[in-house]
Amino acid sequence: MIDKPRDYCGIFGVYDHPDAALLTYYGLHSLQHRGQESAGIVTSSYDEEKGRWTMPAHKDFGLVLSVFDDQNIFKNELVGNSAIGHNRYSTTGSSKNPANIQPFRVHYRNGNIAIGHNGNLANAKQLRDRFRQEGVLFQSTSDTELILHLISHSQKDTQIEQILEALEQIEGAYSLVMLTDDKLIAVRDPNGFRPLALGKIDGSYCVASETCAFDIINAEYIRDVEPGEVLVIDQKATDSKEPTSYKLEPEYGTGSSQCIFEYVYFSRPDSKIFGENVDKVRRNLGKYLAKEHPIKEVIQKAPADKKPIVISVPDSSNTAALGYVHENQKLGFECKFEIGLIRNHYVGRTFISPGQKSREQKVRTKFNTVKGVIEGRSVIIVDDSIVRGTTSRYLVDMIRKANPREVHFLVSSPPIISPCYYGMDFPNPEELMANRFNRDISKMAEEIGVDSLRYLSADGLVNAVKEANPFDKDYCTACFTEKYPVPVNFGIAKEENEII
Template sequence: MYNSVKLKEECGVFGAFSLNTPIHDHIYYGLQALQHRGQESAGIAVLQGTYVNCIKDKGLVTDVFSKENLNNLIGNVGIGHVRYSTTGNNEACNAQPFVANFRDGYMALAHNGNLINAVELRQELENEGRILQTTSDSEIILHLIAKYYKLGLVESLKKTMNMIKGSYALAILMEDKLIGIRDINGIRPLCIGKKDDIYYISSESCALDVIGAELIRDVEPGEIVIIDKEGLRSFKIETKAAKMPCVFEYIYFARPDSVLEGMSVYKARYEMGKRLALESHVDADLVVPVPDSGVPASRGYSYQSCIPIGEGLIKNKYIGRTFICPEQKDREIGVRIKLNVLKELVKDKRIVLIDDSIVRGTTMKRLVAQLKKGGAKEVHVRISSPPVKYSCYFGIDTPTKKELVGATMTVQEICDYIGADSLNFLSVEGLRKSVGKKNICAACFDGVYPMEVPKEGNKYLFEKK
């Protein structure tokens, strides 16, 4: 996969509630807008009377749903999910939403995030005789809510939140209600929207824009939002946990037209480019972005440095995110098919090549070589985030530590490896200033996790070998 050189996204959740309007098509379009957050599977669950009808399968939103099967999902309240697996295999049984009928009613649940105590909780539930049908940590949340439901809806949700540790943005369908829940650190994003009589919850505001809804606000860390015929109600669990949203949402995962915590994602990326120019100026003739991930930062870099920007790399827009090379070993062909050099623009130029991150360094190495082969006199690489040095355990699928060049090489060694004339990364402090927040989860850069991560000896429990 060409995209394997990037960090993998987590998942996206979307939900809608209306008293009078069928919402199945709203959820479909909302999921399409969130497709960048997961391409492995998609699903929609809708309440129809006392029955929850759910259609889900492996594939993109447009693969899973058709006009015909969408017409079988007509209802006034429902949730949807697009998935990339961080815990659990890419199997059809792990597609979400999860739907369950239990003694006291029904439930459908969609989850974005990752539980760091999933192994412990799974063992406890299985010791109690509960049967878990998937390998996903999301199913654990569903079982816990059902287990404590005798305490009442709100208390069962609070009890579950006190049991689970990690990151989660949840969309839940239960008791004719749409429920949104965000983890106590606010690591994973979740927001509320409204259009006419319809309320929405969504991983990102871009999905609200698509259906013409207004962004009301973000769900707060540790907050439970319940939407029903009475309107919107809010409940919070007591916690001293610090608010620490994932900074990689601003760097790469979220769509640039989304707004997270009151900050435009595009503006944050533009600011990263400006600060990158202040921290690591170089005499050059042309700023060239790596499309599409480096575009906003490159514009900020160009503005701050007064170096003109140009499309030195042309993207083949008909190659999907999951493009597979004819020969998997020949990744160079994959890079050339997706990105080609505009030789007339780069010839005899000193180039500043901008991207948002370097993970393994393999793609950047080939891009630098392509630009030089295309006639570039110099190629100076500038990255609008710090070096990725640590694994994430909160919903991002990072490679093994030995595959992270930021963890195994110095900046100069990386520069030599990719063949650049110079290389600089944005500082962690510059990153914080760019997003306008001191409290962010930047653990993939500095190793400071928002909570203690379980270990076995000297290794983290979920650390890849």
């Protein structure tokens, strides 16, 4: 029973560096928040004795640190100067199938190819049905495998032409890293749903889902891979200092439908995505939350001698809470940011922590209150989102036991009312708290046990993001508005269209 959207995946790649596998390992470690179920690395090397290219791989269930806990993996197994890596999160039901662990790798008539995918294909069912009718056998339940089949079935002459033809047949959200015998290829879908950045280290190119993966290896951020861009990084790119770029045209929308939830919750605050720092955007979300719901309209019982306190639900809402306090102070409304909740960083995210007896116990293993801060005060809790409301209810109950004067809950995003079909895993619509209570805010407030509940509006969310990132870009807000920029088959079963 999750109370946050589940992460999708993180991808990383590096071309022509003597420590390619090790750099990929560090990159995946920084991207661990994007997928905590399994991890894998594939490298490319030329075997002089056998006179052919090989693609060794190492992947398994678990966190990056446990999957690659033996340094001999990098010395003896993952040899080669180019590598790609993948952290995975999947939907329930297919998560225990080792065949689904990425990167995938195959050998076909044009050589070796490996792929790692962050996103979700909207036309996966149609493609899978077509291949089944043609007698194609599948090794996994992941939609990523469909891309490899499209490449291998292409009648084009060169591998790049085959890849481009395959990409023209898929729809939805995809950021990809591909590794061939002598090339690293980075792809973002034409609508740009998922982030993907280009960097450089020691003269070698690298790509990653978020720039925090560059920071850990001291790589330089160059730019984002553009929506619809296919970057081919090979020896020619190294010599000319510029990768070859191809363009995929959008079939739907404006060619810019970047996932706004990346800014709200998913990405690390120290990352730069879609051309802007996540921390800056989240502070702006807090600013707009204060404009729509200033302290003076929220607090009801605050005594004159005690300022209202604002606490965040750590860690993803920390900067939004700071932005909320700062804007209220600018508006002349007294309040104070306090650390009222302590997070245990040695516990995994509540919805994937095994062995606990109850949902409440899971929350208590992750959070605890600072009673001396909360007692007798008017408390405003700032969180980034509410899905089912279960965690929120338990958190409020914990805070109530610390004897506050009043408790209010502010959310730096709108109510979540619909699923995502582009790479995030939300519950079914009827399980979402906003839908269960027909979007009646007062009933939702009663459900989680607060004196009042307030959300940032959909317009406020978009305006906050665009003020921080004023470039000519549009954002996907489907989970808040039900406006899907790319058509999807809403009847697709999760097993048929797995989020990876």
